[in-house]
Amino acid sequence: MVKKKSVIKHEIKHDKAPAKKKRPCMKLIEKLSKNYWIVATVILAILLIGTLVMDNSGNISANKAAQQTADFLNTQTGGGVEVVSVEKSDSFYMITVSYQGQEIPVYTTTDGKFLVTQPTPITDSKPTPTNNQPAQTNAPKSDKPEVELYVWGYCPYGVQAQGPLAEVANLLGDSANIQIVPYHDGHGAYENQQNKIQSCIQELEPTKYWDYAAGFVANIYPKCSVERTEECDLTESTALMKTLGIDSAKVLACVDSEGDTLFTAARQLASTSGVSGSPTLRINGVIVNTARNAEAYKTAICAAYNNAPSECGEVLDSSAAAAAGNC
Known part of the structure; x- marks a missing residue:
């Protein structure tokens, strides 16, 4: 068995330079370093928070997407946009926001990177016709429109x-x-x-x-x-x-x-x-x-x-x- 060496502490006094007070963050670090379980718990909590915000596929939570969208829209409109509700809709989050007394649905991709005004399905059993005729102001005439x-x-x-x-x-x-x-x-x-x-x-x-x-x-x-x-x-x-x-x-x-x-x-x-x-x-x-x-x-x-x-x-x-x- 190896004997522990005794450590002799010497107290040095300084007449002109008083000992500096430890900053609160340093005190916290020292306290954590002395207790492994506190460190492990903190790390686990950080990881858990990360999994709540983003899953393994890179998707963010619905609430995170809603808040992120509202923040973006407020920067574009000057403010006044509030989240009413959010729900998952296929591969998008459908976020209903309130703006100037109106409820407006907007969509974001589930990774929170893109804002979409309206998803258009391309896998319907009956496809949208490829008629490129532009919308007209005047319709054809008939006896009973x-x-x-x-x-x-x-x-x-x-x-x-x-x-x-x-x-x-x-x-x-x-x-x-x-x-x-x-x-x-x-x-x-x-x-x-x-x-x-x-x-x-x-x-x-x-x-x-x-x-x-x-x-x-x-x-x-x-x-x-x-x-x-x-x-x-x-x-x-x-x-x-x-x-x-x-x-x-x-x-x-x-x-x-x-x-x-x-x-x-x-x-x-x-x-x-x-x-x-x-x-x-x-x-x-x-x-x-x-x-x-x-x-x-x-x-x-x-x-x-x-x-x-x-x-x-x-x-x-x-x-x-x-x-x-x-x-």
Whole structure:
């Protein structure tokens, strides 16, 4: 056995230079160096935090992606962007942010490196046609224009368009066939449910649909776009149908029995029509670009008549939408 050498400590006194006080960080290092288990615990904690933020594939957590996205958008807009929710959607994080009173969905790749306005699937069973025909301002004429507004049920931009189009539909009545095509549910189950409800009302109660659409924009969307639940959507939709004299039992039975079929048909129609965002206005088979207000929609539709009805002479609200964009 080797004997430990004794160490003699000599205390040296300095008259003019008092001993320096140890900095707090040095005290911590000395304390850690004397206890291996503390060091091991700290290292393990650091590794654990790393695994919570980023997995082995290089992906970051949903919350990290949401905060990173909000920080980036705030640098671009000057501030005011807040995260409402975040959820995984295929190979992306769908992050809903609030900006100037509007809820806007944006997407980031799961590694947090790229911001995407709207992922476009390229593996659908029915591919988007390769028709390079540009969007036109004026549609072909017909005796009774066929008008389709393609939307996601809870897309804020689609809702901005749906309200003014409801005003035009109520003005023109049966002289034009104006429909909503709710073709995508990127916000989740509550949006999928609303898409089916609107499709079923158009099937069962077409004359009352646009009153429902106006009520949805004014009353249901402001509440349920915040709660983001199927319960809110169902409760508020049922109450609105009752107010308008729509048989909610029949509508909900249609949702259960025909909802999937109607939703699939809407998706296929959007795909074959070259629709790439919500809202998209299509008149007599041609995508039309116009301002999103009642007067602009009326003008675009009335230009598509062979003989426009007298209602086309009425002037509607031309107030611009608060924001122009697409889901």
